[in-house]
Amino acid sequence: MSGIGIANLPNQRHKIVNQNGAHFTVMVVGESGLGKTTLINTLFATEICAPRNYLNRHAKQMDKTTEIEIIKAFLEERDFTIKLTVIDTPGFGDYVNNKDSWSPIIDFIDDQHESYMRQEQQPHRREKQDLRVHACIYFVRPTGHTLKPLDVEIMKQLGTRVNLIPVIAKADTMTPDEIHNCKMIIREVIAAQGIRVYTPPIDSEDETAAEHARAMQSVMPFSIIGSVDDVTTPDGRVVKGREYLWGVAEVENDEHCDFKKLRSLLIRTYMLDLISTTEEQHYEAYRLAQMETRKFGEPKVRKLDNPKFKEEEEQLRRRFTDQVKVEEARFRQWEQHLIAERDRLNKDLEHAHTTIKSLETELEQIAAYHRQGASINRR
Numbered sequence: 001m002s003g004i005g006i007a008n009l010p011n012q013r014h015k016i017v018n019q020n021g022a023h024f025t026v027m028v029v030g031e032s033g034l035g036k037t038t039l040i041n042t043l044f045a046t047e048i049c050a051p052r053n054y055l056n057r058h059a060k061q062m063d064k065t066t067e068i069e070i071i072k073a074f075l076e077e078r079d080f081t082i083k084l085t086v087i088d089t090p091g092f093g094d095y096v097n098n099k100d101s102w103s104p105i106i107d108f109i110d111d112q113h114e115s116y117m118r119q120e121q122q123p124h125r126r127e128k129q130d131l132r133v134h135a136c137i138y139f140v141r142p143t144g145h146t147l148k149p150l151d152v153e154i155m156k157q158l159g160t161r162v163n164l165i166p167v168i169a170k171a172d173t174m175t176p177d178e179i180h181n182c183k184m185i186i187r188e189v190i191a192a193q194g195i196r197v198y199t200p201p202i203d204s205e206d207e208t209a210a211e212h213a214r215a216m217q218s219v220m221p222f223s224i225i226g227s228v229d230d231v232t233t234p235d236g237r238v239v240k241g242r243e244y245l246w247g248v249a250e251v252e253n254d255e256h257c258d259f260k261k262l263r264s265l266l267i268r269t270y271m272l273d274l275i276s277t278t279e280e281q282h283y284e285a286y287r288l289a290q291m292e293t294r295k296f297g298e299p300k301v302r303k304l305d306n307p308k309f310k311e312e313e314e315q316l317r318r319r320f321t322d323q324v325k326v327e328e329a330r331f332r333q334w335e336q337h338l339i340a341e342r343d344r345l346n347k348d349l350e351h352a353h354t355t356i357k358s359l360e361t362e363l364e365q366i367a368a369y370h371r372q373g374a375s376i377n378r379r
């Protein structure tokens, strides 16, 4: 039999993806100022075709990203075209309540699964809008220290929902040894905390592919340098990179960072795997979880109806009532104190009044006495 069978699965997937005009969606997440937008621009500048009729821009503005932004482009690779969507998310880490700054990102991912599931339940489902995130690049600050609790928390949440790909941002700010140590530390934390990250599958049938997958796994988390600037190296090559007094940090140089490997993983070697694992694992997990908690076609539990939020709301209400009671008691005490003070002052006033009165009487008596004395003298 030709054309059917497990061995042809990758080719078949390739065909299905091609015929359906595949969508591939990448999301960038991480603390503010780590170079998420720059990485998107670098990917666009080094590989991705300029958008055709798409509404969106080629190069993103470098201002601080304050809301989730969706950038679209076409990616042409040999005989197939991919509609690429990149989702830039606001950096978090500079808010008082950091939880609020990243929950919209999680909600966005869930909402895309939800929207796709709802469309699948419709009678007409040929033209589905699909923004399910196939790869989520998570930026880690290049400190060389262990991951922050906030990173761990977010990565845990992301790892159960999407193919999570951690990267070390701004690799040009570290020496090769520091990068190596940083990778070891991150790998240890990921393992110890049970964070689910994407790992390229090892193909047992194809040794070259397996070797490639192992090589990819061994460099993860990828170290990244982002830049859209053309700079000249000391040996006269013009490259995308960042210029320093000591030389040039090159984006596409494997000795300097893993940008090329990341790009290859995303838009060459493992794109189909990222798409199919999203469909088969993450979307399926979402669908199953939702099917277990509600009837077919029933809308998603709104946040406010969600028992967890109800409980939070109830707690908040109780805290508010307690606070009001405390304030009221404080006010009553203060009122009592004021009344006592007023009474005391009134008494003082009365006392002063009586003293004045008696002094006045005394004065009048003295005056009368003097007048009497004067009239006797005149006589």
Ligand SMILES: Nc1nc2c(ncn2[C@@H]2O[C@H](COP(=O)(O)OP(=O)(O)OP(=O)(O)O)[C@@H](O)[C@H]2O)c(=O)[nH]1
Binding pocket: 030, 031, 032, 033, 034, 035, 036, 037, 038, 039, 062, 063, 064, 065, 066, 089, 090, 091, 092, 169, 170, 171, 172, 173, 224, 225, 226, 227, 242
């Ligand atoms: N040294 C170095 N600087 C970088 C790199 N990538 C970006 N930057 C610089 O870091 C600053 C912030 O970059 P952005 O791309 O705006 O960062 P962001 O993560 O999108 O920031 P938010 O939108 O606030 O979340 C800019 O000045 C960039 O030029 C890098 O690889 N190395």
